[in-house]
Amino acid sequence: MSEPGVSEFNAMIVPEDDAATEGMALESRGQWANVLRRFVHNGQAMTGLVTFMLLLVVSFTYTMLHPNAYAALSLNVNAAPSKAHLFGTNSIGIDMLAQILKGVLADVQVAILVAAMAVMIGTLVGAVAGYYGGKVDNLLMRFVDLILVIPVLVVLVLLAHIVAQKANNWLWLAIIIGSLSWTYVARLVRAEFLSLRERDFVEASRALGASDWRIISRHMIPNAVGPIIVNATITIAGAIVLESTLSYLGLGIQPPSVSLGLLIEQGQNSATTEYWLFVYPAAFLLLLIVSVFFVGDGLRSALDPRQNRVRS
Amino acid sequence: MTTYILRRLAIGVGVLLLASVLVFTLVAESGNPLGPLLANPLTPQSTIRLKILALHLNDPLWQRYWIWFSHVVRGDFGVSNNGLGVGHQLQIHMFVTLRMVILSTILSIFLAISVGLVSALRNGTVVDRGVSVVNFVFLSVPVFVVGLVLKTFVAVPIDQHFNRVVLATAGEQNPLATGNFFQRLPDYASHTILPTITLVLATYASWAIYQRSTLLDVMNSDYVRLARAKGISPRRVLLRHILRNALIPVTTVIALDFAGILGGAVITETVYGWNGLGRFFLDGVNNLDVNVTLAYLMLTAVIVILFNLMADIAYGFLDPRIRYGKR
Amino acid sequence: MTEPLLTIDDLEVSFASGEGDIQAVRGVSLSLFPHEVLGVVGESGSGKSVTALAVMGLLAKNAQIKGSVHLEGHELLGLKERALAVYRGKSIAMIFQDPLTSLNPVYNVGWQIEEALNAHRDLSKEELHAETIRLLEMVGIPNAESRVNDYPHEFSGGMRQRVVIAIAMANNPGVILADEPTTALDVTVQAQVLDALKHVLENSGASLVLITHDLGVIAGLATRVAVMYAGRVVEIGTADDIFYRPAMPYTHGLLGSVPRVDDDGGGRLRQIPGAPPSMVGTKPGCPFAPRCPMRVEICSQSEPELRVVSAPGAPPPVHMAACHRADEAMAMPIGSMFSDSSADFEEPPTP
Numbered sequence: 001m002s003e004p005g006v007s008e009f010n011a012m013i014v015p016e017d018d019a020a021t022e023g024m025a026l027e028s029r030g031q032w033a034n035v036l037r038r039f040v041h042n043g044q045a046m047t048g049l050v051t052f053m054l055l056l057v058v059s060f061t062y063t064m065l066h067p068n069a070y071a072a073l074s075l076n077v078n079a080a081p082s083k084a085h086l087f088g089t090n091s092i093g094i095d096m097l098a099q100i101l102k103g104v105l106a107d108v109q110v111a112i113l114v115a116a117m118a119v120m121i122g123t124l125v126g127a128v129a130g131y132y133g134g135k136v137d138n139l140l141m142r143f144v145d146l147i148l149v150i151p152v153l154v155v156l157v158l159l160a161h162i163v164a165q166k167a168n169n170w171l172w173l174a175i176i177i178g179s180l181s182w183t184y185v186a187r188l189v190r191a192e193f194l195s196l197r198e199r200d201f202v203e204a205s206r207a208l209g210a211s212d213w214r215i216i217s218r219h220m221i222p223n224a225v226g227p228i229i230v231n232a233t234i235t236i237a238g239a240i241v242l243e244s245t246l247s248y249l250g251l252g253i254q255p256p257s258v259s260l261g262l263l264i265e266q267g268q269n270s271a272t273t274e275y276w277l278f279v280y281p282a283a284f285l286l287l288l289i290v291s292v293f294f295v296g297d298g299l300r301s302a303l304d305p306r307q308n309r310v311r312s
Numbered sequence: 313m314t315t316y317i318l319r320r321l322a323i324g325v326g327v328l329l330l331a332s333v334l335v336f337t338l339v340a341e342s343g344n345p346l347g348p349l350l351a352n353p354l355t356p357q358s359t360i361r362l363k364i365l366a367l368h369l370n371d372p373l374w375q376r377y378w379i380w381f382s383h384v385v386r387g388d389f390g391v392s393n394n395g396l397g398v399g400h401q402l403q404i405h406m407f408v409t410l411r412m413v414i415l416s417t418i419l420s421i422f423l424a425i426s427v428g429l430v431s432a433l434r435n436g437t438v439v440d441r442g443v444s445v446v447n448f449v450f451l452s453v454p455v456f457v458v459g460l461v462l463k464t465f466v467a468v469p470i471d472q473h474f475n476r477v478v479l480a481t482a483g484e485q486n487p488l489a490t491g492n493f494f495q496r497l498p499d500y501a502s503h504t505i506l507p508t509i510t511l512v513l514a515t516y517a518s519w520a521i522y523q524r525s526t527l528l529d530v531m532n533s534d535y536v537r538l539a540r541a542k543g544i545s546p547r548r549v550l551l552r553h554i555l556r557n558a559l560i561p562v563t564t565v566i567a568l569d570f571a572g573i574l575g576g577a578v579i580t581e582t583v584y585g586w587n588g589l590g591r592f593f594l595d596g597v598n599n600l601d602v603n604v605t606l607a608y609l610m611l612t613a614v615i616v617i618l619f620n621l622m623a624d625i626a627y628g629f630l631d632p633r634i635r636y637g638k639r
Numbered sequence: 640m641t642e643p644l645l646t647i648d649d650l651e652v653s654f655a656s657g658e659g660d661i662q663a664v665r666g667v668s669l670s671l672f673p674h675e676v677l678g679v680v681g682e683s684g685s686g687k688s689v690t691a692l693a694v695m696g697l698l699a700k701n702a703q704i705k706g707s708v709h710l711e712g713h714e715l716l717g718l719k720e721r722a723l724a725v726y727r728g729k730s731i732a733m734i735f736q737d738p739l740t741s742l743n744p745v746y747n748v749g750w751q752i753e754e755a756l757n758a759h760r761d762l763s764k765e766e767l768h769a770e771t772i773r774l775l776e777m778v779g780i781p782n783a784e785s786r787v788n789d790y791p792h793e794f795s796g797g798m799r800q801r802v803v804i805a806i807a808m809a810n811n812p813g814v815i816l817a818d819e820p821t822t823a824l825d826v827t828v829q830a831q832v833l834d835a836l837k838h839v840l841e842n843s844g845a846s847l848v849l850i851t852h853d854l855g856v857i858a859g860l861a862t863r864v865a866v867m868y869a870g871r872v873v874e875i876g877t878a879d880d881i882f883y884r885p886a887m888p889y890t891h892g893l894l895g896s897v898p899r900v901d902d903d904g905g906g907r908l909r910q911i912p913g914a915p916p917s918m919v920g921t922k923p924g925c926p927f928a929p930r931c932p933m934r935v936e937i938c939s940q941s942e943p944e945l946r947v948v949s950a951p952g953a954p955p956p957v958h959m960a961a962c963h964r965a966d967e968a969m970a971m972p973i974g975s976m977f978s979d980s981s982a983d984f985e986e987p988p989t990p
Contacts (some may be wrong), residue, residue, distance in 0.1 A: 044445075142327075145327065146327060146330055146331060146334065148568075148571060149327060149331050149571065149613050149616050149617060150331065150335065150571070150609060150612055150613055150616070151571040151572060151574050151575035151578075151612060151616070152571075152572075152575060153572075153575035153576075153578060153579070154574070154575055154578065154593070154608075154609065154612060155338070157578075157593070157594065157597055158338060158339065158597060158605070159338075161597050161598070237452060241452070241454045244454055244456075245454050245455070245456060245579060248454075248456045248579075248582075249579075249582060249594065261454075261456075264456070264457065264460065268460050271460065271463075271464040272464060272468055278460065278464065282457050282460070282461065285454070285457065286449075286452070286453060286457065289452040289453070289454075290448065290449060290452045293448060293451065293452045294448070297448070435700075436700070532699075533740065534735055534737055534740040534741045535740060535741055535742055535743040535744070536743075537697050537735065537741075538733075538735060538741050538742070538743075538803070538806070539743065539754075540697060540720070540724075540727065541695055541697060541727050541728065541732065541733045541735075541807075542727065542728040542732075542754065542755045542758055542806065542809075543723075543724045543725065543726065543727035543728030543729055543755075543758045543759060543810075544724065544728075544754060544755075544757075544758045545721065545724055545758075546720040546721055546724065552754075553743055556743075556745060557743070557744070557745060560745075630745070631744070631745060632744070632745055632747075632790045632792075633744055633790070633792050
């Protein structure tokens with residue numbers, strides 16, 4: 001993926017037209033049960049969900065039980081995978097399994113924070129743009145275009161450089177990635193609101209004297225929840241990619257902290273000799289991202305069933 | 313049509329100007345270029361003072377912006393930390409990067425459209441499912457992982473098998489190579505294949521997925537049904553009706569994604585050790601080299617805006633509704 | 640007895656879906672004779688559009704089609720795209736429902752008509768142009784010469800539908816299928832489009848299958864009428880038969896539900912209570928039984944076949960209805976079967 005986190009939105013998001021987004025709008029409570037059912041029947045989606053959950057649970061439990069294992073030096077340097085060290089040890093004797101699992105946690109931690117930020121900012125911006133339309137919309141969208149002129153990665157490199165030396169830099173990383181990831185949620189929410197705005201129930205609410213904020217929060221946002229959730233999932237995957245790329249460049253999570261991208265960078269030159277230093281971190285990174293993607297795609301198809309066009 | 317183009321051009325220039333302000337503010341506030349000098353206790357005060365003057369660090373922000381901007385519009389990008397002209401360096405690095413980026417983009421477009429078409433035509437079959445999974449995997453893999461995997465598991469075994477460097481993985485060309493362009497072509501090729509493949513694999517997937525879904529929508533549309541009902545040949549339906557309409561949305565997507573391709577190029581260059589714009593930029597950032605960073609960002613902005621403009625124009629050509637407006 | 644142009648014989652269409660098989664068409668048999676307009680009436684979900692699409696071979700890949708469709712003596716079902724292309728546009732043409740999406744937005748109107756002409760004829764450039772203008776004028780597009788290079792989005796809905804008609808008529812097909820051609824249009828525009836259709840039929844002598852849910856549209860044009868419900872033809876006869884002597888309670892309901900100009904305006908609309916049945920899976924008995932005020936025990940047990948209800952010796956075409964109590968239904972005056980007060984009608988037990 002050339003621009004991690006960016007391109008997949010173009011692919012995932014249903015084209016911005018009324019019919020498509022209306023298909024995703026949930027009309028009644030009963031639909032959630034249907035959505036769940038469709039998701040559960042989707043093999044690919046369930047595989048993704050199970051894998052992701054497994055990764056999460058295993059990493060969490062392991063790091064809880066062995067909180068310092070990821071930094072524990074030993075003399076058992078560059079050892080190949082064995083029963084004692086499932087994924088071998090690195091050049092300073094640290095167990096790779098511990099490092100990998102800690103890396104998984106770090107990545108997920110950052111990604112979820114990013115997604116939360118992206119959803120909050122994006123929904124706000126998109127809602128305002130879509131609801132008020134006209135000049136406000138124009139202004140906000142020009143602003144979004146402006147942000148997107150420079151590749152996200154490039155801006156991140158610049159910003160990450162500033163925060164690289166700060167303490168708790170994972171938090172700062174999440175903040176800077178989040179501050180650039182909200183544009184897709186914004187576009188989506190805006191499209192949804194632009195079409196919902198014309199619907200009768202909005203007119204009716206306004207006629208009854210409901211304030212703008214009430215209409216937005218009570219009537220329109222709930223209808224956009226489906227696509228927002230899908231987008232949030234995809235943002236999580238995209239954030240993992242961005243963060244691991246930054247770590248690979250040395251601008252992300254810094255040692256002695258661990259991240260999968262960092263591990264890959266450390267292991268890249270030994271890929272042919274000590275393969276476990278490269279292959280396993282890469283495999284876990286891949287597994288993590290792909291599983292989140294599968295979940296996101298599964299949610300998307302569960303929310304927008306392509307029914308056969310059975311005409312009368 | 314001309315008004316349409318002119319309007320897009322004007323918007324593009326406007327965006328560029330705004331971007332320059334944003335970019336300058338970002339870089340100017342992003343770090344203290346005096347940092348390394350101050351950190352070193354042996355630096356004489358005179359050097360520091362000279363540096364402050366040279367970089368106008370005591371002037372207000374807008375004034376610094378104006379100084380920089382007035383130089384840039386005259387083509388003067390200033391001097392980098394190592395004393396060389398930035399504009400000149402930019403040119404050299406640009407040729408290196410652009411040849412990989414342009415080649416990759418063209419190949420990605422072909423790959424994405426073919427893959428999308430095949431999946432759409434074989435919708436629902438095993439082929440479609442399989443291709444979708446593959447697309448997904450490439451969509452999710454970060455660029456650097458693709459590059460590293462290709463380096464380790466493709467280049468090394470192949471080179472070992474042939475007992476010579478077939479697929480070079482370090483740098484963009486052999487520095488010792490001599491001869492004219494055509495004599496050096498095999499060398500260029502050997503160095504360029506893997507990075508190009510890396511960037512292509514990283515880029516094509518989202519376009520392919522989007523093209524597939526656009527194709528399916530078009531194939532199910534009323535006007536395609538009418539075209540079939542006319543009794544024209546299936547091949548004509550595919551070319552003149554389905555593809556003609558389905559290729560439109562993907563052009564915009566591709567052009568909008570170009571910013572992402574440039575980002576991906578930075579990573580690819582890092583993985584393969586190319587001395588292109590990516591390295592230029594990363595070094596600039598690490599050395600707190602303001603002029604280098606600014607020049608790179610402006611160049612990127614220009615390229616992206618240019619491509620967006622080309623996409624808008626292409627879209628205008630392809631969709632008469634844009635050209636003639638709605639009555 | 641003249642040979643029919645088009646024969647649909649026991650057509651069955653079902654779609655595989657997540658919830659089970661949807662039986663959209665359950666055994667439809669119709670014939671279309673030269674110089675006639677066959678109206679096909681029914682609610683949404685009755686299977687009328689699916690029938691037309693099945694005849695043209697335009698259904699989605701997941702449609703399972705059984706039965707037979709004969710056109711000019713050839714079997715159409717099961718033919719591949721390339722084989723069907725020989726007939727489509729030349730012997731049989733179709734007009735679709737939504738004019739706003741039926742035309743390709745990126746080609747001008749003249750190009751699209753010429754494409755239809757080129758598909759089956761070999762004309763020179765001048766002949767193509769002349770023929771295109773003639774077709775546009777025939778359907779009533781003003782300033783055809785100047786508008787021939789305009790794009791679909793530069794036409795109104797009604798005019799676009801007329802272009803669609805022109806395309807359908809381009810090669811003088813003997814059979815035209817019109818699937819709800821006026822449903823998406825305003826009432827005034829409807830009249831214009833129907834006029835264009837009438838004009839076109841008079842000039843070419845083609846036969847028309849007019850599918851609609853609007854009885855008013857049928858009344859103006861159709862010579863014979865077939866009524867469809869739940870995927871089957873439940874009544875068929877001349878327009879007079881259907882409008883004046885309906886023999887199936889459903890037809891009564893359709894006729895009675897149309898508000899009349901001479902109503903005193905005080906009463907409520909007479910509706911058929913209940914809703915069309917779900918088309919998933921098969922259930923025993925007549926599908927209309929749950930909503931039928933004349934239902935008896937046998938109605939929920941066995942599905943009635945189409946049988947002749949016109950007097951023996953009456954001239955063809957015969958009047959047929961699928962109802963166990965057809966003779967009694969035919970005797971009832973129109974408008975009396977369904978009351979306008981829902982209180983009179985006890986809710987049927989849910990099947």
